[in-house]
Amino acid sequence: MNFERQIAYNFWANKRILEAIGASSKTMKDEELLTHFGHILHAQIIWYNRVLEVDEKVDAWPNLTFQECQNKLFGKASIDLNNMAQKASQLCSYTNSKGLSFESKVSDIIQHVIIHGQHHRAQIALLLRQKEVSPPATDFIVFTRQKDLQ
Template identity: 35%
Template sequence: MKTIQKMYEHLNWANQRILEILQSIEEENQEVSRLFSHILFSEKVWITRLRGLESSELPIWSEVDIEFCAKLVMQNEESLTTFFTNLAHTDMDKIITYTNSKGIKFKNSVRDILIHVALHGQYHRGQINSRLRANGMEPVNIDFITFMR
């Protein structure tokens, strides 16, 4: 449990660092903003599923500006903090049943969902960094060990 909580502290830190760099760019890069909003919308979808609520109508990909992303960063962090505060150790293996955006039902444990969300976001933050570098910008250091330092 401590490891997963640390992964989410890192997730929130990394999202904040990406947000700050995107807010500092004069011209918004549509592709980068789309990837970042995808991370945030996906987090929201999974948080909704973990709460046992219907998520199939929530967007996963959507065109939004950086100000909207800033609101999602804050909302997701608050939601995840509340979720972890209320989560008991025995709940990690609880099976969650949900329907994806294509209408297909799945079942996964809370543990597997939490690990997926953390890894999914890190994958896409890497894509964002790759695109920043391709545009002549310095990538954001979001390495876990940097967070731990």
């Protein structure tokens, strides 16, 4: 599997949905949207910390501002996934949020992080639609079409 392409897609989709949140914040309260988006980013960081055995307390459901989300998107959260791809063939032993111990392939963790992000981007898209804001397309195939044109 080409993790670099999957990770590039994940960043592209996150960037598009955050741009939609930013544009919509001029007309609506965006706290719920930012909570979901912050969760996407912090889940990536949590998994990265597990893979690298970093003992850092990270809130899975943070209350972040738009600027904080933007800073994390273009900073730690994206760098983390790229670094994880280099360890894709390795195993990771970790303890989950309930204190249970597991061992997973890093490649499976990367796939989980990407699917998890898509799930929450879909929730954000639904919230935007409920407020009569048209969300951007974040489908993988849309990403491939745009990348193939470049």
